[in-house]
Amino acid sequence: MHQTPTAHVIDPGxxxxxxxxxxxxxxxxxxxxxxxxxxxxxxxxxEDPARIVYAVHEARPLQSSGDLIFGTTWMQPGRIxxxxxxxxxxxxxxxxxxxxxxxxxxEGLMLMESPEGETQILEVRPRVLVYVPPMWxxxxxxxxxxxxxxxxxxxxxxxxxYGIIERSGGMATRIVADGSGWxxxxxxxxxxxxxxxxxxxxxxxA
Amino acid sequence: MHQTPTAHVIDPGxxxxxxxxxxxxxxxxxxxxxxxxxxxxxxxxxEDPARIVYAVHEARPLQSSGDLIFGTTWMQPGRIxxxxxxxxxxxxxxxxxxxxxxxxxxEGLMLMESPEGETQILEVRPRVLVYVPPMWxxxxxxxxxxxxxxxxxxxxxxxxxYGIIERSGGMATRIVADGSGWxxxxxxxxxxxxxxxxxxxxxxxA
Numbered sequence: 001m002h003q004t005p006t007a008h009v010i011d012p013g014x015x016x017x018x019x020x021x022x023x024x025x026x027x028x029x030x031x032x033x034x035x036x037x038x039x040x041x042x043x044x045x046x047e048d049p050a051r052i053v054y055a056v057h058e059a060r061p062l063q064s065s066g067d068l069i070f071g072t073t074w075m076q077p078g079r080i081x082x083x084x085x086x087x088x089x090x091x092x093x094x095x096x097x098x099x100x101x102x103x104x105x106x107e108g109l110m111l112m113e114s115p116e117g118e119t120q121i122l123e124v125r126p127r128v129l130v131y132v133p134p135m136w137x138x139x140x141x142x143x144x145x146x147x148x149x150x151x152x153x154x155x156x157x158x159x160x161x162y163g164i165i166e167r168s169g170g171m172a173t174r175i176v177a178d179g180s181g182w183x184x185x186x187x188x189x190x191x192x193x194x195x196x197x198x199x200x201x202x203x204x205x206a
Numbered sequence: 207m208h209q210t211p212t213a214h215v216i217d218p219g220x221x222x223x224x225x226x227x228x229x230x231x232x233x234x235x236x237x238x239x240x241x242x243x244x245x246x247x248x249x250x251x252x253e254d255p256a257r258i259v260y261a262v263h264e265a266r267p268l269q270s271s272g273d274l275i276f277g278t279t280w281m282q283p284g285r286i287x288x289x290x291x292x293x294x295x296x297x298x299x300x301x302x303x304x305x306x307x308x309x310x311x312x313e314g315l316m317l318m319e320s321p322e323g324e325t326q327i328l329e330v331r332p333r334v335l336v337y338v339p340p341m342w343x344x345x346x347x348x349x350x351x352x353x354x355x356x357x358x359x360x361x362x363x364x365x366x367x368y369g370i371i372e373r374s375g376g377m378a379t380r381i382v383a384d385g386s387g388w389x390x391x392x393x394x395x396x397x398x399x400x401x402x403x404x405x406x407x408x409x410x411x412a
Contacts, residue, residue: 003339005318007328010308010335017335061304063340066361066412068304070335098267098274100359102216102308112211122213129216129223129276129357133209134269151335153306153359155272206272 003062012104015074015149017057025055036174037081044080053085065157075148082176089139093159096134096205099152103128106148112136115201117192119173137164141175143182168193209268218310221280221355223263231261242380243287250286259291271363281354288382295345299365302340302411305358309334312354318342321407323398325379343370347381349388374399
């Protein structure tokens with residue numbers, strides 16, 4: 001009658017979550033257009049197009065609203081040119097839905113951008129929980145030398161809009177190598193959203 | 207304009223969560239009536255009524271619905287008679303709201319009961335995420351010899367109904383010591399909810 005409680009073991013090394021209801025992977029060939037150095041991307045993708053860049057385990061509930069989706073993200077370390085491996089990134093389709101990310105292993109950061117174009121960056125490492133509030137586009141970046149594993153949780157009626165980043169020529173900020181660390185640089189291809197585009201995002205709030 | 211993203215460091219030993227917006231503690235004197243052995247409770251409480259049994263750090267968002275509350279629970283190890291230390295327990299006031307609990311340190315369990323009186327028990331230890339689905343009363347029990355620390359996440363419009371357990375003379379099941387482990391025993395004082403009481407809980411769903 002009611003959904004049965006479940007326990008899920010998270011492996012901080014592999015990102016495996018037991019009793020997941022779904023799993024998906026993004027291969028390098030799925031990520032064309034994300035990186036500033038198109039030639040470096042082409043060379044990298046040609047070498048091994050099936051290479052997995054990140055993988056997600058998730059558990060989705062029976063209820064369609066008022067419930068939670070949770071799971072793990074596992075991201076390989078690596079770079080395309082000077083730019084670190086990253087997820088495709090999204091804003092929630094219902095944009096005023098938040099998300100929590102909790103560091104399980106490795107190190108990286110959450111790159112966030114408001115519809116109006118403000119950038120916020122927070123570092124993730126084990127035992128650090130990053131709260132992505134309502135209305136923020138977000139993308140994870142692996143700035144370390146080992147896999148970055150995070151667990152996440154978000155409302156089940158959030159949805160994902162992946163197109164918002166593409167429509168602006170990427171996010172305003174890119175995360176690139178800087179000595180043994182990282183730095184944020186401007187994305188030269190970025191086109192700020194128009195007022196009409198911003199209003200359309202804000203209007204998804206529910 | 208939008209809520210600013212935040213990072214929170216969780217200390218698995220103390221349960222401290224940085225940048226929390228709230229914190230509360232339950233002392234032994236707050237927990238009268240929970241334990242089967244009233245004389246053992248009185249003796250224990252008389253010794254040090256201010257003793258903290260559990261403490262919660264939490265972060266609450268600005269939005270009143272569609273958002274998330276997250277934080278940590280830290281629970282001392284100990285027993286009243288043969289019964290392990292436990293939280294007061296609750297069902298969400300909007301009963302079809304779920305909650306996730308993630309083991310940070312120590313060992314214990316999540317004791318869950320449906321309005322209809324079904325019991326479910328899941329063990330928690332580090333790296334184990336317990337999903338409490340909509341409609342389950344839930345209480346944490348520290349069955350180990352060290353503090354039990356868990357991080358949690360639930361929808362911000364959940365609310366808490368603590369009275370549901372009291373009105374039934376406790377939960378149907380008690381968790382007691384059994385050699386070096388634990389076992390579940392029947393709570394002799396338990397009064398199953400009437401159909402009208404069950405319907406009233408189900409009617410809170412939104």
